[in-house]
Amino acid sequence: MSEIIKVGMADLKICKSPDGVTTLGLGSCVGIAIRDPLTKIGGLAHIMLPDSTAIRDNSNIPKFADTGIEELVRQLVAAGALRVRLVAKIAGGAQMFGAQGRANAVKVGERNVEAVRAKLLQMRIPILASDTGLNYGRTVIFYPETGDFVIKAIGKPEKVI
Amino acid sequence: MENFNLNDSEQYFDVLKELGNIGAGNATTALAQMIQCKVDMKVPQVRLLDFQEVGQAMGGEEQIMAGVYLLVEGDITGSMMFLLEEKAAHTLVAKLMQMPENQEGPFSEMELSALKEIGNIIVGSYLNSLSVLTNMMIVPSVPDLSIDMAGAILSVPAIEFGELGDKILLIQTQFTDDVSLDGYFILIPDLESYDKILTAIGM
Numbered sequence: 001m002s003e004i005i006k007v008g009m010a011d012l013k014i015c016k017s018p019d020g021v022t023t024l025g026l027g028s029c030v031g032i033a034i035r036d037p038l039t040k041i042g043g044l045a046h047i048m049l050p051d052s053t054a055i056r057d058n059s060n061i062p063k064f065a066d067t068g069i070e071e072l073v074r075q076l077v078a079a080g081a082l083r084v085r086l087v088a089k090i091a092g093g094a095q096m097f098g099a100q101g102r103a104n105a106v107k108v109g110e111r112n113v114e115a116v117r118a119k120l121l122q123m124r125i126p127i128l129a130s131d132t133g134l135n136y137g138r139t140v141i142f143y144p145e146t147g148d149f150v151i152k153a154i155g156k157p158e159k160v161i
Numbered sequence: 162m163e164n165f166n167l168n169d170s171e172q173y174f175d176v177l178k179e180l181g182n183i184g185a186g187n188a189t190t191a192l193a194q195m196i197q198c199k200v201d202m203k204v205p206q207v208r209l210l211d212f213q214e215v216g217q218a219m220g221g222e223e224q225i226m227a228g229v230y231l232l233v234e235g236d237i238t239g240s241m242m243f244l245l246e247e248k249a250a251h252t253l254v255a256k257l258m259q260m261p262e263n264q265e266g267p268f269s270e271m272e273l274s275a276l277k278e279i280g281n282i283i284v285g286s287y288l289n290s291l292s293v294l295t296n297m298m299i300v301p302s303v304p305d306l307s308i309d310m311a312g313a314i315l316s317v318p319a320i321e322f323g324e325l326g327d328k329i330l331l332i333q334t335q336f337t338d339d340v341s342l343d344g345y346f347i348l349i350p351d352l353e354s355y356d357k358i359l360t361a362i363g364m
Contacts, residue, residue: 009212009213009216009312009316009319010212010323024216024221024222024310025216025222025310025311025312025314026221026312026316027309027310027311027314027315027316027317028280028317029316030319042283048212048316048320048323049290055328056326057325063323079272094315096307096313096314096316097228097230097306097317136309137310137314137316139222140314142319146356154309
């Protein structure tokens with residue numbers, strides 16, 4: 001029987017086919033799913049903030065886009081994935097409230113997405129698909145077997161990217 | 162404050178806890194006046210939770226919630242959130258509008274507007290008590306409303322707390338009347354505002 005492993009907020013987990021990884025209710029945070037299509041080892045990170053270097057207390061590695069993605073890749077490679085074959089899909093980064101835009105000079109959801117894209121580009125991991133922004137929460141499930149990234153939102157049809 | 166860290170400051174936590182208690186009490190009174198019903202409040206539970214635990218505390222990350230969020234300006238700055246479960250939100254709206262309760266499904270435009278008003282009054286009275294207590298000017302912005310999964314709504318305050326530490330301060334209040342409703346407050350002062358609050362109350 002395959003298992004779906006849960007990833008919390010500021011958390012990351014890896015798994016191997018036929019298992020999957022999920023994170024529930026992504027808001028302004030971003031979910032980054034990375035897999036090696038040949039070995040079918042994959043993982044999911046749920047990051048909250050764009051940049052670990054901008055925060056004094058940055059010991060929580062999966063909380064940040066930069067350190068979270070590095071750690072996810074490190075664990076995937078350690079589990080047997082090949083670094084150069086890794087591909088990514090991303091979701092989340094919504095702006096849940098209008099006032100959020102006023103709170104931060106730039107919207108944090110948008111900043112998270114930008115930081116994730118920049119980090120993946122720097123690490124030369126291609127982004128095959130994404131579902132980001134807008135103003136609603138998303139639950140995501142990632143299957144390293146197929147690379148399917150299932151996205152559910154309230155009042156919207158389920159989609160697979 | 163240079164070395165403020167929410168993760169290991171028992172004393173500050175106690176202060177915020179006490180402010181939370183008083184604020185929630187005031188909010189209950191305002192709620193009772195608004196719906197013209199007797200509303201009792203159980204002693205609020207104030208908890209400092211890890212990010213992973215917050216969704217659980219509200220019945221799971223996918224529990225549909227109504228969240229009212231606004232910014233706080235004046236002598237202190239930050240933001241404030243009030244959350245209600247979807248069902249509790251329907252109940253309150255029906256009471257306020259004197260209409261039969263529509264338990265399921267999406268809210269109408271009129272209901273959303275009523276819900277925003279409920280949130281506005283509850284949060285306003287909460288902040289007002291904080292303002293009186295600290296003798297500081299606290300000006301709330303126009304509230305924004307979101308009906309979505311608890312996890313998604315909570316990502317907003319979690320991210321703001323995330324800049325300070327790995328925990329979130331949650332005040333859970335149970336309003337009881339003919340039915341009991343769970344409401345949650347989250348107050349997020351900016352880093353420098355903690356200092357001002359503590360100084361204002363003589364710590």
